[in-house]
Each structure stands twice: as structure tokens, then as C-alpha cells.
Amino acid sequence: MNTDSLPDEPGCYIYRDSGGTPVYIGKAKNLKKRVSSYFTGSHDPKTNAMLGVAEDFDYIVTRSETEALILENNLIKRYQPKYNIDLRDSKNYAYIHITGGKFPRIGIARRKGDSGEYFGPFVSAKERDYVLSVVRKIFRLRSCRKLRKRACLRYHMGTCSAPCIGQISEEDYSDLVRKAVSVLKGNNSEIISSLKEEMAGLSAAREFEKAMVVRDQMTAVRHLSERQHIDQKKDTDEDIINYTAREGIMYLMLFSVYKGTLGEKKEFVFDCDEGSFGEFxxxxxxxxxxxxxxxxxxxxxxxxxxxxxxxxGMKVRVTVPQKGEKKALLDLVKKNIESLFFGGEAKVERLRKALHLTESPDVIECFDISHLSGTAMVGSMVQFRYGKPDKRNYRRFRIKDVEGIDDFAAIAEVVGRRYSRLVKEEAELPDLIVIDGGKGQLSSALAELEKLDVDIPVISLAKREEEVFIPGLSAPLPLKKNDKASLFLQEIRDEAHRFAISYNRLLRSKEAFDED
Known part of the structure; x- marks a missing residue:
């Protein structure tokens, strides 16, 4: 798994098994650094087990680390990956809960269930506790689980209205509860004004430490109105779709938002013309x-x-936002498209320079041969476009004209079949061809291209030392195998190898079935 194309952005990453099922979901402040850390140093047994079954990974870029926390929680609840911690009763982030009944109490709840109103979930325990402390202090709501016959310390400290000893009527207490609910729903101007006055008084009295605490409390209340800190519940669900079109190809991504929180993404790549977006x-x-x-x-x-x-069967609204939160979501989808489909452009440019190519190798095709002791010999071709795998253009070949073990002849056959067809159909040719092997395989491929009068740069990559050979040079290029250009070539070659092996196994399983 190559992580070079991952962005230096916050987001969530998803490890998948061979069947595409998520086995682990995590969040990161920096996706590239976090995912790369899995491939360096030692890990605990659980992580090693997860890496042993993971075949691929995916990621979603978010606007902030906090948004990544919410998305991670959402995805874990939906897919329940095998190697994530089972949080049981703590699957959700905590809520602030104002109970029902006479003289409601305010406290923290891990899940919804009892009567009353819930606010959250909060992704930061520190901010939640600040908000809870502020609301208790300003509105003097009780936090005790049972109304006792005597006042507690909070009453003597001035932070509880003491309904337990009749210091406040039920009507006046209900008014305090209504105000607290209003603030917790985001109508916080009243409480912020009160805190500003208190902070000014503390500063004037040179009690700066207490003033800083009040400042932090005020900041926490402001966060109540910020969507990324509370998973707000909306009446509507949304899909956000955006796209980028390049050279006749549409790269499209769909984000589904459930109850105000990003739930999942889907991506699509297809040939496009003027009406393709609407048709999709x-x-x-x-x-x-x-x-x-x-x-x-x-x-x-x-x-x-x-x-x-x-x-x-009911009203659907189609919106084209020009500003605000919905426009920001559209931009976020576009950002993910650029990251997923075009984040490899820097790798492509580095490879161009390393190979001294005059044109950028935006489209690269790589060939590999797989067999088991000369049986079930197959060839594979994978295509990378702008540094990313373009799986709709993968091809596999069952070797027809080669007997025994002859990788040179097998490479010649698949290269000849691939490009004779493209030439006949006048289809797009790649910018670079990569052959898995050494000078022998390279010569075989080059001979087939010369027969077809096809002028495409061709190189080969030998597995043992990751040596890069080009036509006309007897020695490999002086390219270190840990150079980013070499690592990109290894990524392409490894994908071709994986694709060839999967086809080889498929053929052998079919042969075994036919024999039964």
C-alpha cells in the first residue's frame, strides 16, 4: 500500500479486506503521517493482525480534526469494523441531559432513553464539561439525583437554586430550565453577555486566572452554535454531489449526510459528454x-x-448554493475529488523528471506475467491515470501462443495484443509503458511495439533490486529504490502483479472445479 498520494489534511481512513469490507476505521489530524506510521516501526499484535488482512485503504478528507472525530464515530457505528474497539455503552459521545418531571436536573448522559431533552453529542469532554459548568452556574439548576431535605454545598456556593428546601417556586425554576434549554440549543447571546460582564469584573480586580477560566467557558458556549462540535439533528437528509471533468472523463463524488452528519462517500469515473452529469x-x-x-x-x-x-413519493428539493454551509459542503466534496483522483500528479511529475521524459506520463500502463510452474499462464495490464489506479481500464490476458515457461514470449504476446487492438481502433495510447522484469522482458516488449510502429516510452522494473532499465542503455538508471519516483513505479508494478495473481488463481480454481 503506497501512501505517497495521501494529503496532509485531517480526515478519516478506512482499511478494507479483500472483499472490500471495512476492518478498521481511524481518524487523523494529518492523513499522510498517520497512515504512513502503520508501515514503519513495530506495532501491537492487534494492529499487526489488522494489517495482515487489510488489502486496501480509502480515506475521506474533512475540514477539521473535530469533524473527523464525528465522521469516525459515524462510520464505526455503521460498519462496526472488526479491529475497532467495541465501545459498548460508550459508542456515542456524551450528551448534556436535562431531565423531565418536576424540578428537572442537569447532568451527563451516555445514551438517550429517559425523558427530558438531550444536547449533543459533544466530541470534546473538556468543552462539554465547561458548557455544563456554565449552564449550571448561570441558571442554578440542580445536579443531584434525588431531592433531599437539606441544602447542599452548591446552594451555599450560589450555583444551585435549592428547590430541595423550597428556595424557588416550581414556576420560577421552570423559567430557568427554559432559558437553559434555549442556550443549549444555540441561543446563547444572554449567557455570553453575562460572562463578558463577569470576565470584565475579574480583570478589573486583577484576578486574571479566574478571568481566563471564564473566558474558556465563554468560548465553550460559543462552540454550541458550531456544527462540527455538536452532531445537530436535522429534519432532512442530504446528498451532495460534485464533479470534475478532464479530457473526456468525469470524476464524480457523492457525499451522503444523515441527520446533519457526513455518513459516507461514493466515487464514480466514467466517460462524459455535455449531458453526462444529468444522466448520472x-x-x-x-x-x-x-x-x-x-x-x-x-x-x-x-x-x-x-x-x-x-x-x-414526496417533495425533493434541489439546491445550488452560492454561499454558506451548503456551499462549503460542495467545496469539501470537490476537495476530496482533487485529493483522490489527482493527488498523484506530484508523483507523475517526479517520475517524468527521473526518466527524463519530455511529456508528462499522465497515463501509464504496466504489464506482468503470472503462472504456476508454467501452468495457467496469464498476463495482466493495469492503468494508472494522473498517478491513480484507473480500474475500469484494467485488462487481463490468457496466454494463447506460449508453451512452457517463457516470460519473454508471454510479454511479447500480451503487449502485441494490447496495442494492435488500440492501433486498429485508433484509441488513446498511454504516455508510458512499464514492464515487470529486466532487460529481456523490455526487449521483447520493444520488439512488438516496433512491429506496430508505435512510438511510446517503455521501461522495465526488475524486482530484486528495483532496477529501472530503458532502451539503449545496458546499465540501469541511477535511481535509488527508495526514491519517490522509484516507489511510484513499484506501486504500479505491485498492482499489476496483484491483478495477475488474482486472475491466475481464478483460472486454477476453475480448472480444479472442471476436474471434479
Missing amino acids: IIQYYAENEPPRELILPEIPDEALEEYLTSVK
Whole structure:
């Protein structure tokens, strides 16, 4: 697994097994540093076991580390990965809870269940405790679990209205509760004004340490209105779709937001023309239930809203935001597209310089041969586009004309078959061809290309020392195997090898089945 293309951004990473099932989900302040750390140094047995079954990883970029925390919690609850900790009763971040009944109490709850109102969940225990402390102090709500017959220390400290000894009427106490609920819902101007006055008084009295505590409390209350610190509950679910089109290819990503929190992402790559965006939306929601609101960079068809409403059976709103939170979500989707599909462009440029190419190798095709003692011989070809695997253009070949073990002839066959077809169809040719092997395999591939009069740069990568050979030079390029350009070539070669082995195993399993 190559981590060079990962961004230096906060987000969540997802390790998947061979079947694509998430086995571990984590969050990171810096995705590249965090994921890279799994491949250096020693790890505990559980991490080693997870890495032993992980075949691939995915990631989602977020705007902040706190947003990554919320997303991580959401994804873990949804997929329940095998190697994540089972939090049992603490699966959710804690809530602030104001109970129901006469003289409600305020406290912390790990889950919803009892009567009353819940606020949160909070992703920061420190901020939650500050908010709880502030609300208790300003509105003097009780925190005791049972109303006793005598006043407690909090009453004598002035932070409880003491309904237990009749110091406040039920009506006046209910008014305090209403105010506290209003603040916890984000209507916090009243409490902030009170804290500002207290902070000013403490500063004037030169009690700076206490003033700093009040300042932190005020900051915590302000955070109540920030979406990334509380998983707010909305009445609507949303899908946010954005795309980038390059050279006739559409790179599209869909984020699903459930109850105000980012839940999952899906990405798609397909050939595009003028109407492809609208066509995708029609086809996608023919098979998937539309959300109540669809957020798009543009409206591809005036009848789209009416169509989605008819599919869902209730009103669907299509929005093209120009500013605000929804526009920020659209931009976040675009940022993830750039990171996922085009984050490898720096690797491509480094490879261009290392190989002294005049043109950027944006499209690279790599060939590998796999067999078991000369049986079930197959070839594979993988394509990398802008530094990323383009799996829709992977190809596999069953060797037809080679008997016994002859990797040179096998490479010649698959290269010849691949590019004779592209030439015949006048299809796009790659910018660089990579052959798994040494000078012999390189010569075989080059001979086939010369027969077809195809002029494409060709190199080979030998496994043992990761030596790079180019036509016309007897010695390998002076490229260290830990150089980023070499690591990129190894990533491409390893993917071709994996794809070839998977096809070889498939053929052998079919042969074994036919023999039974």
C-alpha cells in the first residue's frame, strides 16, 4: 500500500479486506503521517493482525480534526469494523441531559432513553464539561439525583437554586430550565453577555486566572452554535454531489449526510459528454432512494426536481448554493475529488523528471506475467491515470501462443495484443509503458511495439533490486529504490502483479472445479 498520494489534511481512513469490507476505521489530524506510521516501526499484535488482512485503504478528507472525530464515530457505528474497539455503552459521545418531571436536573448522559431533552453529542469532554459548568452556574439548576431535605454545598456556593428546601417556586425554576434549554440549543447571546460582564469584573480586580477560566467557558458556549462540535439533528437528509471533468472523463463524488452528519462517500469515473452529469443523477436515483435535499454545483435539467419527487413519493428539493454551509459542503466534496483522483500528479511529475521524459506520463500502463510452474499462464495490464489506479481500464490476458515457461514470449504476446487492438481502433495510447522484469522482458516488449510502429516510452522494473532499465542503455538508471519516483513505479508494478495473481488463481480454481 503506497501512501505517497495521501494529503496532509485531517480526515478519516478506512482499511478494507479483500472483499472490500471495512476492518478498521481511524481518524487523523494529518492523513499522510498517520497512515504512513502503520508501515514503519513495530506495532501491537492487534494492529499487526489488522494489517495482515487489510488489502486496501480509502480515506475521506474533512475540514477539521473535530469533524473527523464525528465522521469516525459515524462510520464505526455503521460498519462496526472488526479491529475497532467495541465501545459498548460508550459508542456515542456524551450528551448534556436535562431531565423531565418536576424540578428537572442537569447532568451527563451516555445514551438517550429517559425523558427530558438531550444536547449533543459533544466530541470534546473538556468543552462539554465547561458548557455544563456554565449552564449550571448561570441558571442554578440542580445536579443531584434525588431531592433531599437539606441544602447542599452548591446552594451555599450560589450555583444551585435549592428547590430541595423550597428556595424557588416550581414556576420560577421552570423559567430557568427554559432559558437553559434555549442556550443549549444555540441561543446563547444572554449567557455570553453575562460572562463578558463577569470576565470584565475579574480583570478589573486583577484576578486574571479566574478571568481566563471564564473566558474558556465563554468560548465553550460559543462552540454550541458550531456544527462540527455538536452532531445537530436535522429534519432532512442530504446528498451532495460534485464533479470534475478532464479530457473526456468525469470524476464524480457523492457525499451522503444523515441527520446533519457526513455518513459516507461514493466515487464514480466514467466517460462524459455535455449531458453526462444529468444522466448520472437520473440513473443513480432510479436505483437509490433520493434524499429530501440534493445539493449540486448546477441544475442539469429543469425537470430534475419533479423527477426526483416522483421517484421518492414526496417533495425533493434541489439546491445550488452560492454561499454558506451548503456551499462549503460542495467545496469539501470537490476537495476530496482533487485529493483522490489527482493527488498523484506530484508523483507523475517526479517520475517524468527521473526518466527524463519530455511529456508528462499522465497515463501509464504496466504489464506482468503470472503462472504456476508454467501452468495457467496469464498476463495482466493495469492503468494508472494522473498517478491513480484507473480500474475500469484494467485488462487481463490468457496466454494463447506460449508453451512452457517463457516470460519473454508471454510479454511479447500480451503487449502485441494490447496495442494492435488500440492501433486498429485508433484509441488513446498511454504516455508510458512499464514492464515487470529486466532487460529481456523490455526487449521483447520493444520488439512488438516496433512491429506496430508505435512510438511510446517503455521501461522495465526488475524486482530484486528495483532496477529501472530503458532502451539503449545496458546499465540501469541511477535511481535509488527508495526514491519517490522509484516507489511510484513499484506501486504500479505491485498492482499489476496483484491483478495477475488474482486472475491466475481464478483460472486454477476453475480448472480444479472442471476436474471434479
